[in-house]
């Protein structure tokens with residue numbers, strides 16, 4: 459019974475934690491980093507079903523998410539163009555996809 463509570467509790471934590479961290483990361487980067495689940499809900503379900511395997515994996519992957527998130531918010535890593543919604547790297551003055559100014 460205690461084990462069930464631990465599994466459910468940590469899975470819910472994983473869900474909310476992953477939602478916060480993954481919100482800033484493009485989906486294709488999430489897939490590259492995790493190699494497993496690509497959505498917060500996927501992580502949570504994985505934890506419930508295969509806790510012994512998925513939870514330690516999440517703890518390992520979340521460090522990379524956590525490193526990635528502040529880099530993205532500072533303008534490093536892929537950014538999403540507000541005009542065409544495509545991703546671009548670095549800090550260009552104009553979107554390489556649609557040519558709109560990015561200031």
Ligand SMILES: [Zn+2]
Nearest residue numbers: 539542553556
């Ligand atoms: Zn664009």
